[in-house]
Amino acid sequence: MDRVPILRLGDCLLVTVQVDMHDELAMSLQDDLTNKIVATKARGVLIDISALEMVDSFIGRMLGNIASMSRILDAQTVVVGMQPAVAITLVELGLSLPGIRTALNVDAGLALLRRALDRGDEGGYVD
């Protein structure tokens, strides 16, 4: 099990991060995700990190990279399920996740994406 599964939900993709992300796994996730965005013509990407109890700068950078890649492929990224402690750590690390939308849970994230796509926001647009 050396891959993070990417689930399709309508025109969005859902990634649930629940194992420690080491370099190789993060690389394969970026590969798989970009390929899947193109293959499924997905317009949105939801990354659930509710299982993460701590983050480091590596994870923060990975989230940023995924958001940037998705944006170039015209898909918007929403990070969902972040635990309070994780938000604190990210800011303390100086990673305020610019360009990434967040939502409390998958439902809220899907609604956010739906509204953004209905409004016709560009992939890169962030309020």
Place this chain on the structure above:
Amino acid sequence: MDRVPILRLGDCLLVTVQVDMHDELAMSLQDDLTNKIVATKARGVLIDISALEMVDSFIGRMLGNIASMSRILDAQTVVVGMQPAVAITLVELGLSLPGIRTALNVDAGLALLRRALDRGDEGGYVD
């Protein structure tokens, strides 16, 4: 990270199994899931096993247990994303997953649940 996250999608719950399920993790998943079904009044449970490349009788039994518990709590269980090799192994192990619905992916699983709930099937009903 010693817990499998349970995501809420409308009135359904989504569990993505992507780490090796040992006894303790399976127990905590059953606990968490039953509690969450009650707390969220969920009517359906989707278990994505697309990340599993092999299964053993333990996993097969766990899926069966989860389906039975959900049914008692009036929620239907759909296992999605099963790889062909896993289906072969399950049958060879004598585990044909009675009482569990399956679907190719999360989208199809959600549609199946939606139809079943609209029709007003009982939790335990299987075609």
